[in-house]
Amino acid sequence: MVRDAGTAERWGMLADLLADGEVVILSGAGLSTESGIPDYRGETGRRRNAEPMTYHTFVSSAAARRRYWARSHLGWRHIVDAAPNAGHRAVAELQRRGLVAGIITQNVDGLHQAAGAHGVVELHGSLHRVRCLACGHRTSRHALDRRLRAANPGWQASSEMINPDGDAVLSADEIETFRTVDCEGCGGVLKPDVVFFGENVPPSRVEECYALTERAGLLLVLGSSLTVMSGYRFVRRAAAHSIPVAIINQGPTRGDGEALMTFDAPLGATLTALLEALR
Numbered sequence: 001m002v003r004d005a006g007t008a009e010r011w012g013m014l015a016d017l018l019a020d021g022e023v024v025i026l027s028g029a030g031l032s033t034e035s036g037i038p039d040y041r042g043e044t045g046r047r048r049n050a051e052p053m054t055y056h057t058f059v060s061s062a063a064a065r066r067r068y069w070a071r072s073h074l075g076w077r078h079i080v081d082a083a084p085n086a087g088h089r090a091v092a093e094l095q096r097r098g099l100v101a102g103i104i105t106q107n108v109d110g111l112h113q114a115a116g117a118h119g120v121v122e123l124h125g126s127l128h129r130v131r132c133l134a135c136g137h138r139t140s141r142h143a144l145d146r147r148l149r150a151a152n153p154g155w156q157a158s159s160e161m162i163n164p165d166g167d168a169v170l171s172a173d174e175i176e177t178f179r180t181v182d183c184e185g186c187g188g189v190l191k192p193d194v195v196f197f198g199e200n201v202p203p204s205r206v207e208e209c210y211a212l213t214e215r216a217g218l219l220l221v222l223g224s225s226l227t228v229m230s231g232y233r234f235v236r237r238a239a240a241h242s243i244p245v246a247i248i249n250q251g252p253t254r255g256d257g258e259a260l261m262t263f264d265a266p267l268g269a270t271l272t273a274l275l276e277a278l279r
């Protein structure tokens with residue numbers, strides 16, 4: 001499999017496949033970097049410094065939860081303030097033109113929807129929701145934000161470093177003085193409604209994505225290293241069903257071997273140009 005910016009011929013082939021419709025899109029962190037949200041691995045394929053929270057650590061340690069919520073109190077604002085970019089807008093436009101059968105995203109930032117896409121399957125959940133681990137009740141992150149502000153009057157912290165998980169790097173002192181809050185209904189532990197490392201995607205959600213994949217005319221991967229099996233398995237499923245897979249990603253991906261074509265290109269400009277070619 002060649003990995004380059006793509007020949008005119010290959011871009012033409014991709015445009016033809018897109019024009020046939022029934023496209024299922026699988027997006028990853030690379031689609032949101034142009035909105036200022038860092039990805040996990042970047043072009044080198046190596047993980048950045050940020051140590052992601054694991055499910056086990058979160059549920060078993062009150063100190064870890066305090067650290068998470070303190071860091072997220074700052075970092076989440078960065079995600080909320082992020083705006084969709086040309087890549088998200090192009091995906092929404094493809095959907096408006098009736099060419100998209102489904103959008104599966106590994107991102108937790110809500111930017112597909114902010115760009116006007118609908119029916120998006122959020123494989124790893126959303127940072128914009130919060131769930132009680134005891135009673136299952138879901139609330140908005142905005143509502144939690146108001147409660148956290150009220151519980152922490154005068155809490156001041158700042159950070160230059162924003163991590164992909166929507167958290168920020170804080171000092172030990174800043175973390176220790178932060179107060180978390182519990183579920184208003186039952187007093188249970190609150191967790192962002194995202195799938196942490198070490199946690200499984202709900203089986204029904206996985207099945208929904210397999211079903212979408214199997215009906216696809218084309219599986220189009222946008223900005224994912226596919227390092228995580230969670231997304232990679234849909235590439236494997238598509239390939240097993242002889243459904244063409246196209247990958248647009250800067251840097252290699254684990255799915256390159258299964259792909260009919262790959263393009264090493266920046267997503268915003270690339271998808272915008274593809275839309276033009278489809279007119």
Ligand SMILES: NC(=O)c1ccc[n+]([C@@H]2O[C@H](COP(=O)([O-])OP(=O)(O)OC[C@H]3O[C@@H](n4cnc5c(N)ncnc54)[C@H](O)[C@@H]3O)[C@@H](O)[C@H]2O)c1
Nearest residue numbers: 028029030039040041042043107108109164224225250267
């Ligand atoms: N925005 C978010 O919601 C966000 C951000 C970081 C991580 N995550 C989570 O982390 C996991 C990471 O897996 P992943 O595969 O999505 O991300 P990843 O970081 O492993 O891979 C992203 C890929 O996109 C490429 N890329 C970056 N900017 C690009 C651009 N402008 N154009 C083309 N390619 C670009 C990178 O080189 C990299 O290969 C996911 O499970 C996801 O839930 C989410």
Ligand SMILES: [Zn+2]
Nearest residue numbers: 132135183186
């Ligand atoms: Zn509860």
